[in-house]
Amino acid sequence: MDFLIFFWDPLEPQPHDPDVKALLRVAVVWNIPVACNRASADFIISSPLMAGEYQRMLPDYEHYRERMRREHIA
Numbered sequence: 001m002d003f004l005i006f007f008w009d010p011l012e013p014q015p016h017d018p019d020v021k022a023l024l025r026v027a028v029v030w031n032i033p034v035a036c037n038r039a040s041a042d043f044i045i046s047s048p049l050m051a052g053e054y055q056r057m058l059p060d061y062e063h064y065r066e067r068m069r070r071e072h073i074a
Contacts, residue, residue, distance in 0.1 A: 002054075003033040005041045031056055 004027050006020075014020055027034045035041035044050070 001030075001032055002056075003035070003044050005035045005044070007038075007041075008036065029059070029061075031059060 004023075006023065008014065008020065024034060026032075033044055035044050
């Protein structure tokens with residue numbers, strides 16, 4: 001996934017709020033650009049970076065995963 005555009009109404013209660021938070025959390029974890037309004041979506045779509053290949057930095061969570069394994073074993 002290169003980017004995420006997800007429009008939602010912040011003035012209305014969201015019955016699927018946990019799902020929305022999970023979606024946004026995954027995008028942040030994997031360094032995916034996110035737009036939640038028209039202005040930010042326009043910035044992403046009109047960016048010169050959209051015309052070519054962009055090498056997104058993928059995070060390395062091995063240190064975190066190893067720490068979690070040690071904590072669960074202890």
